[in-house]
Amino acid sequence: xxxxxxxxxxxxxxxxxxxxxxxxxxxxxxxxxxxxxxxxxxxxxxxxxxxxxxxxxxxxxxxxxxxxxxxxxxxxxxxxxxxxxxxxxxxxxxxxxxxxxxxxxxxxxxxxxxxxxxxxxxxxxxxxxxxxxxxxxxxxxxxxxxxxxxxxxxxxxxxxxxxxxxxxxxxxxxxxxxxxxxxxxxxxxxxxxxxxxxxxxxxxxxxxxxxxxxxxxxxxxxxxxxxxxxxxxxxxxxxxxxxxxxxxxxxxxxxxxxxxxxxxxxxxxxxxxxxxxxxxxxxxxxxxxxxxxxxxxxxxxxxxxxxxxxxxxxxxxxxxxxxxxxxxxxxxxxxxxxxxxxxxxxxxxxxxxxxxxxxxxxxxxxxxxxxxxxx
Numbered sequence: 001x002x003x004x005x006x007x008x009x010x011x012x013x014x015x016x017x018x019x020x021x022x023x024x025x026x027x028x029x030x031x032x033x034x035x036x037x038x039x040x041x042x043x044x045x046x047x048x049x050x051x052x053x054x055x056x057x058x059x060x061x062x063x064x065x066x067x068x069x070x071x072x073x074x075x076x077x078x079x080x081x082x083x084x085x086x087x088x089x090x091x092x093x094x095x096x097x098x099x100x101x102x103x104x105x106x107x108x109x110x111x112x113x114x115x116x117x118x119x120x121x122x123x124x125x126x127x128x129x130x131x132x133x134x135x136x137x138x139x140x141x142x143x144x145x146x147x148x149x150x151x152x153x154x155x156x157x158x159x160x161x162x163x164x165x166x167x168x169x170x171x172x173x174x175x176x177x178x179x180x181x182x183x184x185x186x187x188x189x190x191x192x193x194x195x196x197x198x199x200x201x202x203x204x205x206x207x208x209x210x211x212x213x214x215x216x217x218x219x220x221x222x223x224x225x226x227x228x229x230x231x232x233x234x235x236x237x238x239x240x241x242x243x244x245x246x247x248x249x250x251x252x253x254x255x256x257x258x259x260x261x262x263x264x265x266x267x268x269x270x271x272x273x274x275x276x277x278x279x280x281x282x283x284x285x286x287x288x289x290x291x292x293x294x295x296x297x298x299x300x301x302x303x304x305x306x307x308x309x310x311x312x313x314x315x316x317x318x319x320x321x322x323x324x325x326x327x328x329x330x331x332x333x334x335x336x337x338x339x340x341x342x343x344x345x346x347x348x349x350x351x352x353x354x355x356x357x358x359x360x361x362x363x364x365x366x367x368x369x370x371x372x373x374x375x
Contacts, residue, residue: 048213055202062199066192073188080181087174094167101160108153115146187296216264223257226250 122139229250233243 044213044216048209051209052206055206059199059202062195062202066195066199069188069192069195073185073192076181076185076188080178080185083174083178083181087171087178090167090171090174094164094171097160097164097167101157101164104153104157104160108150108157111146111150111153115143115150118143118146184296219257219260223254226253226257230254 118139122136122143126136227250230247233247233250236243238246
């Protein structure tokens with residue numbers, strides 16, 4: 001984006017006010033030597049146009065990047081809401097498991113009490129073995145049923161405890177994912193604000209360039225008018241003192257014009273590099289911010305899933321997660337049910353127990369919690 005005005009480096013000390021009359025062709029030669037090389041309006045306009053094109057392209061790229069960040073923000077928001085819903089379902093499942101565990105513990109204590117009473121009855125019946133042999137056999141059968149049912153209840157209790165631990169782990173993982181999504185949303189919002197500020201900065205720089213161009217064109221027009229005045233004054237027949245007084249303001253204007261041109265040439269020698277570095281710095285900043293956010297997201301997801309962080313950072317490991325990985329190979333039963341055999345004595349003791357409530361909502365919650373996400 002170089003403007004190419006190094007050829008206009010004219011030192012102000014080289015311009016001298018003529019002390020005597022000079023022919024018009026000499027004034028024309030002075031104008032051709034100093035003024036005409038400074039007519040860089042067309043070249044400057046072309047460079048400014050190229051600069052405008054580059055700024056427009058940068059603006060379009062920034063707008064596309066902003067749109068991508070907005071879409072990413074919407075997607076992360078939906079994930080955040082689904083995670084909150086899953087946490088609520090896990091809490092409901094946990095409450096259901098706690099209530100079922102309490103009911104099973106009460107049932108187990110009742111069975112233990114019944115077992116003790118049956119053992120007492122069995123001890124009493126042993127003294128009357130001759131008369132109560134049939135009752136003893138029935139009580140033994142009932143006792144075996146109670147023991148089997150006790151073992152079944154213990155297994156179900158262990159199963160429920162395992163489910164409770166898994167739900168606790170699910171809730172912990174979901175809470176970590178909720179925090180990660182919240183952090184990523186804040187990073188995306190900060191990056192979006194940075195890109196918007198960079199867009200405003202580019203537009204302000206463009207306005208400054210346009211105003212500088214208009215000011216330069218006005219100065220060039222004033223210098224051309226001064227040269228025309230000098231030519232007209234030199235062609236008139238007046239005294240040298242009057243001519244000097246007449247052309248002195250125009251000469252001062254030309255001198256100020258050339259001094260300003262020399263100063264601009266000195267400043268513009270480094271301007272292309274500065275502007276180029278500024279554009280590249282904005283591009284690099286946006287690219288680094290986006291890559292940093294993506295890399296941080298990969299590492300956090302890899303840590304959440306227990307994957308190798310090095311492979312996740314290199315992009316060799318697939319970043320797909322599913323909360324069902326916490327369920328062991330021997331998956332838990334979706335429903336817990338048990339049937340109690342009818343127990344009774346010789347027409348006096350007959351009791352049947354109802355089946356406990358099935359934990360169908362546990363299976364439904366486990367299926368709803370299998371959330372999978374692609375990188």
